Ligand SMILES: Nc1ncnc2c1ncn2[C@@H]1O[C@H](COP(=O)(O)OP(=O)(O)OP(=O)(O)O)[C@@H](O)[C@H]1O
């Protein structure tokens with residue numbers, strides 16, 4: 001397995017996608033599982049049991065995974081939505097010593113970030129461009145990340161890296177660093193747009209989240225043109241901002257809405273350029289709303305900058321997409337995570353650096369308790385709904401821990417065998 005990269009995991013409200021590439025960029029394994037509504041909401045795991053079950057299903061579908069002696073799957077990279085991340089970008093004083101950078105960055109960040117540092121997992125990274133030293137503080141609320149770490153641990157998956165979505169987009173959509181100039185990635189999703197500002201090292205330096213996205217574009221058409229939601233969504237996707245469809249009024253209405261929207265993106269660019277004194281010469285648009293017809297040329301005209309649509313395929317061997325059914329733009333995040341050959345290189349962008357490694361041998365009881373599997377009512381609930389071999393293994397582990405010396409694996413196998421024989425005798429007796 002040495003020729004394979006870490007497994008990238010992209011969690012959204014609708015699905016969990018997992019991708020493993022080899023070091024050349026060929027897909028080794030790709031799977032996804034659908035999540036029913038309410039399991040993940042606004043970047044939070046709401047229903048932990050269902051989330052863990054989905055992870056179990058995903059990893060059993062993946063098959064080719066590195067597993068250690070305790071059955072723990074390892075080498076997995078996850079990213080969190082940018083809206084969960086609090087970052088602060090600054091320029092370091094010319095004469096600052098490397099050893100003083102951390103204190104300087106923390107002092108600056110503390111004034112801006114709306115939480116106490118004790119309640120955050122934080123990290124920071126620095127870069128240098130034309131002699132100017134830049135630093136980016138990144139943080140996530142402990143409560144937000146702990147839920148993910150616990151859910152993955154419950155599914156016996158050890159996370160190697162947790163970063164932000166923009167980090168993953170930088171990996172899949174930007175060229176190998178050093179880039180020719182600073183650039184911007186716009187992730188225009190359903191409810192939010194993330195403006196990511198990157199320096200020539202191709203990792204996010206600053207990010208700004210606007211609470212607007214494709215859903216708002218659709219709602220604007222509903223309101224202004226009196227369309228149903230379904231009609232508005234389909235006309236938005238069909239006509240977009242393309243003025244050759246002017247008779248439909250859709251492009252005009254969308255352009256009207258997008259004017260102030262692009263102004264906010266321009267403000268973000270000005271803010272960044274004022275600090276760095278370097279122009280942003282390239283914009284890449286990602287997220288589902290990047291597929292809006294003529295979105296790229298509209299933003300390019302208004303921002304007077306080159307704009308291209310996200311194309312993660314360029315980084316894949318033979319341009320083979322992991323999932324042929326899904327537009328390539330929507331696979332940018334999982335591809336970006338899976339492209340990384342060595343996450344040590346990005347240890348300063350890893351939120352897990354500040355989390356004690358999970359001790360799985362000590363944790364097995366907690367894991368079981370967290371999954372709710374140890375109570376008898378939990379067992380009956382599972383039998384009623386669908387008991388899977390993976391669950392049986394967990395119950396055996398729990399009972400073995402509770403009553404050491406008793407071989408519950410053997411006992412449960414015998415019980416199942418007796419039940420099968422009993423069922424066979426019962427069926428045969430019905431015939432004679
Ligand atoms: N072909 C298309 N043309 C135009 N818009 C599209 C197209 N396909 C999807 N979209 C829009 O993309 C949006 C969803 O994008 P995406 O999947 O990136 O969002 P998300 O990541 O789930 O949301 P968020 O980032 O806000 O949490 C929807 O508003 C949808 O209407």
Ligand SMILES: [Mg+2]
Pocket residue numbers: 187189190287
């Ligand atoms: Mg998104």
